[in-house]
Amino acid sequence: MKYSQATDYALHAMLYLVSYSADKTVGVQVLAEKLGVSQTYLSKLMTKLVKAGLIQSAPGANGGYRLRKKQEEISFLNVIHAIEGTASLFECSFDHGEDCLIQKVVLDAERQMEQQLESKKLVELVKLFKTE
Numbered sequence: 001m002k003y004s005q006a007t008d009y010a011l012h013a014m015l016y017l018v019s020y021s022a023d024k025t026v027g028v029q030v031l032a033e034k035l036g037v038s039q040t041y042l043s044k045l046m047t048k049l050v051k052a053g054l055i056q057s058a059p060g061a062n063g064g065y066r067l068r069k070k071q072e073e074i075s076f077l078n079v080i081h082a083i084e085g086t087a088s089l090f091e092c093s094f095d096h097g098e099d100c101l102i103q104k105v106v107l108d109a110e111r112q113m114e115q116q117l118e119s120k121k122l123v124e125l126v127k128l129f130k131t132e
Contacts, residue, residue, distance in 0.1 A: 007083045009037055010045045011122075014079050017055060018071045019126045025064035045083065052082035071126075077117035 013031050020026055028046060032039040046065055049055045056068040067074070090106040 003080060003084060006045055007080055009035060009042060010049060010083045011076065011079050013042065013045065014049065014054065014074065015122050015125060017065060017067055018074060018122045019129070020066075023066070025058045025062065025066045027064035030064070048082050049079070052078070054078055054082060071123045072121060074122050075118045076120045076122065077114055079122075080117060 012035055016031060016034055017026060028039055028043050031046075032042045035042065046055065046057070050057050050065075050068075054067070054069055054074060055065045057063065057065055069078075088107065089110055090103065092100045092103040094100065096103070
């Protein structure tokens, strides 16, 4: 399984925002330069993060983005769901319904992965970086 490049960019942008002062905004141009990505593309990703309630945007010359949720609450899974959506990674092609043993195994593995990603908070990486 593979997450999109958009998810990679969004996770890095969110990590930057989490490591930045919570009460200050960061402009999309600054974020794009830090990440080395297109400002236009990053703006689209930031809009998804706003819609997901993870960040908020502030308009104007000194506008930009800042965290909406407390940094301790933002998990990897929050960001992944904001970009990729919440649909299952696996869909059985046959009409077995809930009795599909293959789907049960894959969905159980997916649930375990989601629990792991939900338990990992971005702020943990910031704390690791600051102690090194």
